[in-house]
Amino acid sequence: MLKYKRILLKLSGESLMGGQGYGIDGDVLERFAMEVQQCKELGTEIAIVIGGGNIFRGVSKASENMDRVQADHMGMLATVINSLAMQDALERKGIFTRLLTAIKMEQIAEPFIRRRAIRHLEKGRVVIFGAGTGNPYFTTDTAASLRAIEIEADIIIKGTRVDGIYDADPEKNPAAILFPHISYIDILKKNLRVMDLTAITLCRENSLPIVVMNMNIPGNLERLILGEQIGTLVSV
Template identity: 80%
Template sequence: MLKYRRILLKLSGESLAGDDGYGINAAMLDRYAEEIREARDMGAEIALVIGGGNIFRGVSEAAANMDRVQADYMGMLATVINALAFQDALERKGIYTRLQTAIKMEQMAEPFIRRRAIRHLEKGRVVIFGAGTGNPYFTTDTAASLRAIEIEADVIIKGTRVDGVYDSDPEKNPHAEFFPKISYLDVIRKNLRVMDMTAITLCQENVLPIVVMNMNEKGNFTRLLRGEKVGSLVQADGA
């Protein structure tokens, strides 16, 4: 019995780069694809949103003199490159997938259609959402929250390289306080970098829980789905 049946997994673009720092690391891609295959085989319905920071970050120094809207559209295209790479990795493991994008790219992806996305999930396909929301000034965190709400996901799982939510960066501060459970309001009050504020507010208004966990520790993903205590849970006060 799965604790969460329909999930949206949010990964950063940087996570695909691994130790390379940029681009797509084939070993990391394969590892994540294997974790998703195991979860899908357990009966989970899985949707994915992947960032594009490993290829292009719209607010980076490289884009400092660029028009923000133009830079954000470039970032959206970077997410599609990652989505295509992930789709290939999943299909090489025998997993049926569909890529849906917020910007029309009929030669390589379906346009995002909510009912079609839900039908794909019901049929056991992994659905990858690319190009963010299709609008500048919105992050892939916000896109993940929006898509999760639209497909009626049970949870957003944010895969990171740390064990959950801390009051400061645990990679820089060995005394950082870990929060196994925390409310949306406390995330906002403490200005914790779980997801951006727009994404957190969307989840709060729609009572959608968020789990932040270490995706780089093998087996964490499936352990979480089975109901084991993994990572940090962000939910409403008193839930």
């Protein structure tokens, strides 16, 4: 029995790098596609948002002398590159997908239309949302929250390389404590860098739960969808 029928999976661009310093690691892409395939075979409706930090970040040192709007547009295009890579990995596994972008580029993707996105999900296609919200100054975390609300997803699943939300960075502090559950308000009060504040506020206002979990543990996504306690649940 599925606990979550329709999900939005948020992946960072950095997660696609694997052990590389930049770009896309084919093995990581293949593993993520396999995780999605397992959940798809259970009957889950899946949408995906991927960041672009493995290629370009609008707030990085590389863009510090750039106009912020210009830099953010470059970041949006980076998310489209990652989305195309994920689409290819999924379709090589026989999974029907649709890439919808917030910036029109009809030669390679459909423009985002809410009703069309929902219809694709209902038909069993994996929907990938590219180019963020289409607006500068908004992160892909905010885009993930916005799209999840628009398609009426049951939950946002943020795939990371750690086991959930901690009171400190577990990669720097081995004594960091994992929260099995935390409220939106506590994330804001403690200033935990889980998702940006706009994304958290959107989820809170629309009562959309978030799970933060480790995507590098095989089968985690499937177990979560089937109802197992994985990672950290963010809710009221």
